[in-house]
Amino acid sequence: MSAPLLEVDRVTRVYSSGGLLTRRRVVAVDGVDLRLDEGRPEIVTVIGESGSGKTTLARMILNMVSPSAGAIRFRGTDLSAVRGTAARLAFMRQVQPIFQNPFEAFNPMKRVDRYLFATARHMAGLAAPADIEAAADRALRDVGLSLAEVRRRYPHELSGGQLQRVAIARALVSRPALLVADEPVSMIDASLRASIVNLLRGLCVRTGVSIIYITHDLATAYSVSDRILIMRLGKVVESGPARTVLDDPQHEYSRLLKSSVLSPEVPSNGAFFHA
Amino acid sequence: MSAPVLEVSGLRAYYRTSAFGTRREVRAVDDVDLRIEAGEIYGLAGESSCGKTTLIKTIANAIQPPLEVLAGSVVFNFRDQRIDMHGASREELRDIRWKRLSYIMQGSMNVLNPVRRVRHAFVDFAFRHIGRSKAEFLDIVRAHLRRLHLEPDVLDAYPHQLSGGMRQRVTIALATVCRPEFIIADEPTTALDVVVQKGVLAMIHSVQREMGSSVIFVTHDMAVHANLTDRLGIMYGGRLVEEGRTADVFRRPRHPYTAHLIASLPRLGDAAPKEGLTGAPPNLADPPPGCRFHPRCPLASDICRREVPPMTERAPGHRAACFHSDQVSPP
Numbered sequence A: 001m002s003a004p005l006l007e008v009d010r011v012t013r014v015y016s017s018g019g020l021l022t023r024r025r026v027v028a029v030d031g032v033d034l035r036l037d038e039g040r041p042e043i044v045t046v047i048g049e050s051g052s053g054k055t056t057l058a059r060m061i062l063n064m065v066s067p068s069a070g071a072i073r074f075r076g077t078d079l080s081a082v083r084g085t086a087a088r089l090a091f092m093r094q095v096q097p098i099f100q101n102p103f104e105a106f107n108p109m110k111r112v113d114r115y116l117f118a119t120a121r122h123m124a125g126l127a128a129p130a131d132i133e134a135a136a137d138r139a140l141r142d143v144g145l146s147l148a149e150v151r152r153r154y155p156h157e158l159s160g161g162q163l164q165r166v167a168i169a170r171a172l173v174s175r176p177a178l179l180v181a182d183e184p185v186s187m188i189d190a191s192l193r194a195s196i197v198n199l200l201r202g203l204c205v206r207t208g209v210s211i212i213y214i215t216h217d218l219a220t221a222y223s224v225s226d227r228i229l230i231m232r233l234g235k236v237v238e239s240g241p242a243r244t245v246l247d248d249p250q251h252e253y254s255r256l257l258k259s260s261v262l263s264p265e266v267p268s269n270g271a272f273f274h275a
Numbered sequence B: 001m002s003a004p005v006l007e008v009s010g011l012r013a014y015y016r017t018s019a020f021g022t023r024r025e026v027r028a029v030d031d032v033d034l035r036i037e038a039g040e041i042y043g044l045a046g047e048s049s050c051g052k053t054t055l056i057k058t059i060a061n062a063i064q065p066p067l068e069v070l071a072g073s074v075v076f077n078f079r080d081q082r083i084d085m086h087g088a089s090r091e092e093l094r095d096i097r098w099k100r101l102s103y104i105m106q107g108s109m110n111v112l113n114p115v116r117r118v119r120h121a122f123v124d125f126a127f128r129h130i131g132r133s134k135a136e137f138l139d140i141v142r143a144h145l146r147r148l149h150l151e152p153d154v155l156d157a158y159p160h161q162l163s164g165g166m167r168q169r170v171t172i173a174l175a176t177v178c179r180p181e182f183i184i185a186d187e188p189t190t191a192l193d194v195v196v197q198k199g200v201l202a203m204i205h206s207v208q209r210e211m212g213s214s215v216i217f218v219t220h221d222m223a224v225h226a227n228l229t230d231r232l233g234i235m236y237g238g239r240l241v242e243e244g245r246t247a248d249v250f251r252r253p254r255h256p257y258t259a260h261l262i263a264s265l266p267r268l269g270d271a272a273p274k275e276g277l278t279g280a281p282p283n284l285a286d287p288p289p290g291c292r293f294h295p296r297c298p299l300a301s302d303i304c305r306r307e308v309p310p311m312t313e314r315a316p317g318h319r320a321a322c323f324h325s326d327q328v329s330p331p
C-alpha cells in the first residue's frame, strides 16, 4: 500500500456565531473522511448542496480554517502542527488553492506577471531574475500561455479564461502535489470551461499533481474526475468512482441531484418553467 | 402595439484610459441595438469577457470611470413613466431602483455590506417601497426567503457567515421582493447546486409571470437559457451577433460562434471531453477589422476580413450578423 498524501480523518467544523446569533450553531462539516495516496495522482470531485460545507472543507485542507474535531494530515504531518512562517511556507509550496472568481483573486491595479514572480520568489525560493522568469514561463506554458503573452499585463487586459489560466499557472509555480480548486470554472463559458477542465486532466496525468475539484457542474465532474464525493448538510452522503456513482446514484439526495440537471435542449412543449 | 419596455439603440461604451501618455480604448460594447417587450425573459450569453456585464451596466446606468458611453441611448418605458437612462437625474434613478428596475450584479457580495447583518440590506433597499409596518415587512421578506430555500435566520447573519450560494440567493431575494417591473440579473445562479438552482429559477419565473415583469438574464449556462428564456441574444467581441426566439437559436443557429457554443455543451453521461474554441478571444483594445470572429471562424472569406457584417433578419424574429449565415450548419 502506498503512503498517504492527504488524510482527512473524521473532520468536523462547527461555527457558532456570537451576539444575537448565539442560537445559531452550524455544523458546516460533519465527520468527513477522505484519503489521497502518494504516487497515485487523481482528480477528486466534491459536489453537493449549496451550504453543505464544500468550501469549509477546502479551507481546512488549505489550513486556512482549523477543524473543531478530527484531524487532517498532509504527508503524515498534522496540519495543526504546521505553525510559524517557515513551516507554513513549506506547506503552501505543496498545497495550492485556485479560487472561484479570477477577477477577485487578482488586484486590478497590479500586473499579473508580478503575482507569478512573487510566487516564484517566495514559494519556489528562487532569487536570480532569470530563474524567476524561467519558472513563471514554465508554469504558464503548462497552461497553454507564455510569459511573453502576459508580461506587463493588468488583470482587466486579459479575458476571464486567460486570467483563470494565469491563476492556475500561479498555483503551479511551486510544483505542488495537491491543488484545491473551489469552483474554478463556474464563471466561465462552456467552451473555455471545456479547455480548462481538459487542462486540469492533462496536468494530473503529465505532472502528477492531484486535484480536489469543487463544482456544481455534474457534466464536467463526470468527464474529468476519477472519484466523487457528494455532500449534503456537512456529510458525505455518497462516494466512489465518478462514473459509477453518477451513472447509478444510490443515495436519495444523489438521485435528486442527478435528476435536477437541466438539459441544454429546449423542451419541445416550450420552456420547462412555462409548463 | 405598445412600445417595448426597453429600447437600446446604437449603444457604444468603451473603457478609456491613458497611462504614461498612451491612450487605450477597450471596445467592450459596440453598436448594440435591442428591444425587450413587457413580460419577456431575454437571455444573454457569449464568451467570457465579450462585454455582457458592460452592456447591462450601461443599460442599468451603473457606469463608472473608465467606462464611458460614446453613443446611443437606453430608454425604459415603464407602465406610467418613460425614462432615458443616460439623461435621468440622480433622484429619478434612485426612485426607480429596486421598485421598477432591479439589478443583480455579477459577484453577489457587491450589494451586501460586509460589516452589517443581512437584515439591514432589506430594510435599506426595500422597506420604503413596500409601504407596510416593519413587522409586516419582515414577514413578507421571510416568506420570500423561504421560496428561495433559505431559512429566515440568514437575516441575522453577516455576509461572510453565509456560503457563496446562500449569499447569491440573498441578493436574488433583494432584487425580487419588491416585485419590480424590470429585473436585470448577471450570472445570478452560477454558485448554486442544480436542485436549488431549479427552485430559484422557478421562483424568478413565477414572480415574473405574476407581475408581468421583464427580465434580462445573463448566464454562461446554456441549459438555463434553454429552459427559462423566451428570446436569446448572443454576444461576441463586444457586439450582439445573433438574436432570436430561444428555441430557434438552439435548433438553427445562424452565426458560426453560436453554432460552436451549442455544439460544445457538455451533457451528463458524456465521458468524451468537449473541445474548446481554437484561437484566442479578440483583444478588444485592438479588435480584428471586419467581423471580429474572422480569425477563428471556419467560414471566413475576404469580405469578412474587410467589412463589419450588419445584423440582418434571417428568419422571422431571428437576426444574425454574418455574411455567410446560410452556410452555418444546424447542430
Ligand SMILES: Nc1ncnc2c1ncn2[C@@H]1O[C@H](COP(=O)(O)OP(=O)(O)OP(=O)(O)O)[C@@H](O)[C@H]1O
Pocket (backbone or CB within 6 Å): A015, A016, A017, A026, A027, A028, A048, A049, A050, A051, A052, A053, A054, A055, A056, A057, B160, B161, B162, B163, B164, B165, B166, B191, B192, B193
Ligand atoms: N465564517 C463563518 N461563520 C459562520 N458560519 C459559516 C462561516 N463560513 C461558513 N459558514 C456556514 O457553514 C455552512 C457551510 O458553508 P460553506 O461555505 O462551506 O458551503 P458550500 O458547500 O461551499 O456552499 P456553496 O455551494 O453555496 O458555496 C453554511 O451554513 C454557512 O452559513
Ligand SMILES: Nc1ncnc2c1ncn2[C@@H]1O[C@H](COP(=O)(O)OP(=O)(O)OP(=O)(O)O)[C@@H](O)[C@H]1O
Pocket (backbone or CB within 6 Å): A155, A156, A157, A158, A159, A160, A187, A189, B015, B026, B028, B046, B047, B048, B049, B050, B051, B052, B053, B054, B055, B065, B066, B067, B106, B284
Ligand atoms: N475597468 C476596466 N478597464 C478596462 N477594461 C475593462 C474594465 N472592465 C472590463 N474591461 C474589459 O472589458 C471587456 C468586457 O468585460 P465584461 O466584464 O463586460 O465581460 P463579460 O462578458 O461580462 O465577461 P464574463 O463572462 O467573464 O463575466 C473585457 O475585455 C474586459 O477585460
Ligand code: SF4
Pocket (backbone or CB within 6 Å): B255, B256, B257, B291, B292, B293, B294, B295, B297, B298, B299, B300, B301, B304, B309, B321, B322, B323, B324, B325
Ligand atoms: S461574417 Fe464571416 S467571419 Fe464573421 S462569422 Fe460570418 S462567416 Fe465567420
Ligand SMILES: [Mg+2]
Pocket (backbone or CB within 6 Å): A054, A055, A056, B163, B164, B165
Ligand atoms: Mg462554496
Ligand SMILES: [Mg+2]
Pocket (backbone or CB within 6 Å): B052, B053, B054, B106, B186
Ligand atoms: Mg460578466
